[in-house]
Amino acid sequence: MIEYWNPQIERLPSVELRELQEEKLKKIVQYVYSHSSFYRKRFDQAGVKPEDIKSLNDVRKLPFTYKQDLRDTYPTGMFCVPNERLVRFHVSSGTTGKPTVVGYTKNDINEWTKSLARALTSIGLGRGDVLQVSYGYGLFTGGLGLHYGAEEIGSTVLPTSAGNTERQMELMDDLGTTAIACTPSYFLFLNEAAKKEGIDFQKDTNLRVGILGAEPWSEEMRKRIEESTGIKAYDVFGTSELSGPLFTECVYQEGIHIWADQFLVEVIDSDTGEPVPDGERGELVITTLSKEALPLIRYKVGDTTILNSEPCQCGRTHPRIMRILGRVDDMLVVRGINVFPGQVESVLMKIPEVGEHFMIIVDRVNEMDTMTVQIEMTDAAFSDRVNDMISLEKKVASSLKSILNLSVNVELVEHGSLPRSIGKSKKVIDKRVL
Ligand SMILES: [Zn+2]
Structure with missing residues (x-):
């Protein structure tokens, strides 16, 4: 039995979904042009006006945005709302350059929560589950993102944050953790530590689901993890500039569903900028369709992936991107x-x-x-x-x-x-x- 958080929108026929995207694309382009001097300038330089965007395909007329733009306009130069409308900031670590700041309105937090509520439902979580969030909490988006999504669907959150492995295992046992969210490397580390203590996740704990991400990992690694621990391991995707973790695979594990009413996804040829056909590898480009504080238009995420626009076995019509094997930078x-x-x-x-x-x-x-x-x-x-x-x-x-x-x-x-x-x-x- 497949559960949906919002069946109407998750199973919306593809044609209607595209109509909805088109409408939202026109709106967001108009919105950024009138609310952000950064976008107005960028569009003017490219010789494109909001009125030129008449259909979804016209997205190709719009200029790309890059991580460097966020750095150049540090801290809030790309924002479309005044700071008093923000309810939260997240800031990247800046390990690979100047940090980037993302601001959220109340509505942006709600949209983020909604995205994860759908995703977590799609991997079979809900009321009665205990999600141990072992991603870091704080300026990093991993912890708080999953936290809100899980609470929204009525799961119980155990916000352990990263580190302190002994306590992680003790609490997992005492409070009956059924799902854990962390990086695949940390999950391997936990598994190793558990084995040393003579704990077998499958026999000795309630753990059955891993939501693993924030670093690239392969299909073969997934098989390893699933075979050696007995859990189902799901890939989670997001990037701090868009708002941390946002999407996961569904139970069929055949690509990560990108919610098309919230995001427009393109996979392009990096050299020509033209879209590549479904099934071919290309560079991931995402446009946010619902964000208020920091909408990103044709944002080059820096990942290579493969797009699959066919409806999924789970009944969801939203497009999927295949597992990401690495950032272009990697x-x-x-x-x-x-x-x-x-x-x-x-x-x-x-x-x-x-x-x-x-x-x-x-x-x-x-x-x-x-x-x-x-x-x-x-x-x-x-x-x-x-x-x-x-x-x-x-x-x-x-x-x-x-x-x-x-x-x-x-x-x-x-x-x-x-x-x-x-x-x-x-x-x-x-x-x-x-
Ligand atoms: Zn699916």
């Missing part, structure tokens, strides 16, 4: 070849002897790029025989070569020696840029 260029850490993860997780933790080290030796992948073996695969180790290294190197088309050094390291993370994990060390 792409490494090694000896002229593009490598996404997610590709490496996909290859490694298919090899049963390889554990879940790995590290990619890129360097330049004698003017030549080198790439080394450090891997831990699973306990079960551990062997004292040097020959076994060497043959495993060879096996991994050859699997990586066949997918990446690149020769890679593989190093087996001791179990537990690679860093564990309570938040977003670091999987790449690029010594060329240090």
Whole structure:
């Protein structure tokens, strides 16, 4: 039995959904043009007026916006409302540059909550569930975003925030956590810690759902997690500029539903700016259709993905984007070849002897790029025989070569020696840029 939070809108026939988008697109373009000097200037430079947007396809006439625009107008230069209408600020960490500030009106918070209420319902959560939110709370959007969505659908929230693993496990047990939200790396860390304590998530806890995201992870990693812990692991997507976590997969796990009445999604060819057909990889571009404080028009999220506009088996008509394997920024260029850490993860997780933790080290030796992948073996695969180790290294190197088309050094390291993370994990060390 499929549950919906808002069946009428979630199952709206595609034609009507597009009509609704068109109407909302025209409105938001008019709105940003009249409320934000940033957008007015940007549109004027591009020679486009709100009246030029007559149909959904006309979205292509509009200029893109970028993360850099948010940085250039720091803190609130792109906002469409005066500060006294805001009920909240979130601020990015600024680890990769100047931080970005996002403001929310009361209505923006409601829309965010609505998006997650639909998403959490679509993975089978509701009244009676206990959602342990192990994403950080505070300026970071992860914690509070899921928190409001879960409360909205009547689930009980356990706001543990990130860290303090012992207490996380104790509370999970004492309060009957049925779902947990955290990064996939942290979930792996928790699982490892639980095993050490002799706790089996499947047998000894009520945990059945993981809402994992805030860093890219592969389908193969999902299989690993589901098989080793017995939970269903769902991908969650969002980005702080749009408002943190917003969307998840549904129970069919065939792409992440983007609520089309709130967001217009495009997948484009980065070189030409033209849309790519459904099923082809391209760059993700999102326009917010309901936001008041900081609407984003054709925002280049920085992710590559694949669009699927076909209605889903779950009955929802809203388009889906396929799992995101990595940000455009995460792409490494090694000896002229593009490598996404997610590709490496996909290859490694298919090899049963390889554990879940790995590290990619890129360097330049004698003017030549080198790439080394450090891997831990699973306990079960551990062997004292040097020959076994060497043959495993060879096996991994050859699997990586066949997918990446690149020769890679593989190093087996001791179990537990690679860093564990309570938040977003670091999987790449690029010594060329240090
Ligand atoms: Zn679905």
